């Protein structure tokens with residue numbers, strides 16, 4: 372066990388430079404830039420941190436990691452140190468080797484659907500780990516690493532970051548019981564560079580204003596500035612038609628990003644609802660129709676001969692053809708129960724299904740429960756806002772309340788099962804079941820719209836088609852027809868908007 376207060380500097384390692392020199396050096400090597408930058412959220416920012424470049428300057432690496440180490444000295448005792456992948460990995464390594472701290476590595480993705488470990492290194496339940504990060508904005512990256520560690524019963528009480536952008540990350544982490552220590556804040560950087568005459572006053576003012584206007588609340592959502600909320604009507608907003616590809620670039624969730632990219636690349640907004648009852652039939656259909664779809668939707672509990680091999684083989688087909696798997700489980704219980712239903716039992720859904728869905732009916736606890744399982748595995752959730760069946764009770768303000776719930780969990784929820792578009796925010800994916808080439812209904816209340824009605828008129832993104840394909844004489848021919856109808860409707864909508 373290492374007491375961080377008691378740990379001494381290794382021989383040959385000098386004390387770190389002062390903060391002013393460190394900030395100046397970061398500025399000089401372009402690790403801190405001022406100008407006009409488009410962040411991954413699509414937001415224009417006057418400041419950008421690219422701390423990856425530090426690895427090209429070994430002396431600076433030692434200096435930065437020593438500052439991190441000093442900032443983390445809080446009297447707490449840690450058994451290990453773990454960097455948030457990827458930029459903070461070498462920094463954690465420097466701290467580890469300089470101060471003889473055992474290191475842990477968190478894999479960014481659990482390969483082979485959870486069979487490989489997420490945390491590498493030796494540890495035991497109850498160990499306390501210090502998390503290291505380069506820049507904190509909303510705090511979500513630190514939290515992802517914390518959640519992975521906690522899944523292995525490793526405790527995290529403190530995290531240390533080189534730059535706190537002061538956009539709400541510290542407060543968010545505090546709500547999760549994590550104390551965030553920083554080497555410097557963006558305010559300090561502006562002050563140091565301003566005093567050294569490296570920045571014009573208007574750049575400093577613009578940056579301060581940006582930080583003020585783009586704070587995240589503890590749920591990870593940006594608190595909108597007055598202009599964004601329409602407070603200043605004199606600011607004109609240019610409406611731009613966003614393609615699936617544009618939206619892929621805007622999305623912060625990896626599953627939504629992959630989905631929009633796939634839709635653009637494969638020219639398909641078709642999800643196949645593979646409602647067949649044997650494993651062989653499911654695999655045959657997935658392999659045959661795979662080139663034409665972006666999602667394969669399953670009801671795994673209707674497979675009469677289910678064996679774990681089935682989802683393993685299905686996952687291979689998903690990789691081969693480039694589609695996502697969506698288990699249409701429609702979770703509808705309290706948070707604690709859905710956690711078990713999602714992670715364990717016969718189907719172990721979270722191990723293989725990229726997307727799941729849930730009813731909003733039980734309240735936010737259901738999303739929180741699912742998220743505790745799915746977030747660390749990079750999984751995504753859809754909330755069921757509207758249903759296709761006649762006489763369903765999801766009416767009135769239900770969809771609006773569902774949207775609000777999704778907004779509070781937008782690190783895990785990527786969109787909706789719905790019959791119409793709920794929001795203009797391009798991050799949300801709107802997915803619609805109940806689709807055939809002609810309008811109609813079945814004998815048990817299912818109601819069908821056409822691809823054009825769904826994509827062009829209702830402005831949804833993806834059509835879900837089941838029996839229109841599975842009961843067709845030739846499922847591939849039918850899938851191609853739906854792919855064409857769905858994608859043409861999208862192109863028509865692009866022309867129209």
Ligand SMILES: O=c1ccn([C@@H]2O[C@H](COP(=O)(O)O)[C@@H](O)[C@H]2O)c(=O)[nH]1
Pocket residue numbers: 644646670699757758759760788804805806817835836837838839
């Ligand atoms: O509101 C909803 C939600 C889910 N579904 C599911 O979609 C498919 C539709 O199959 P079809 O054969 O195309 O009717 C099915 O798996 C449902 O469980 C839905 O239809 N409506």
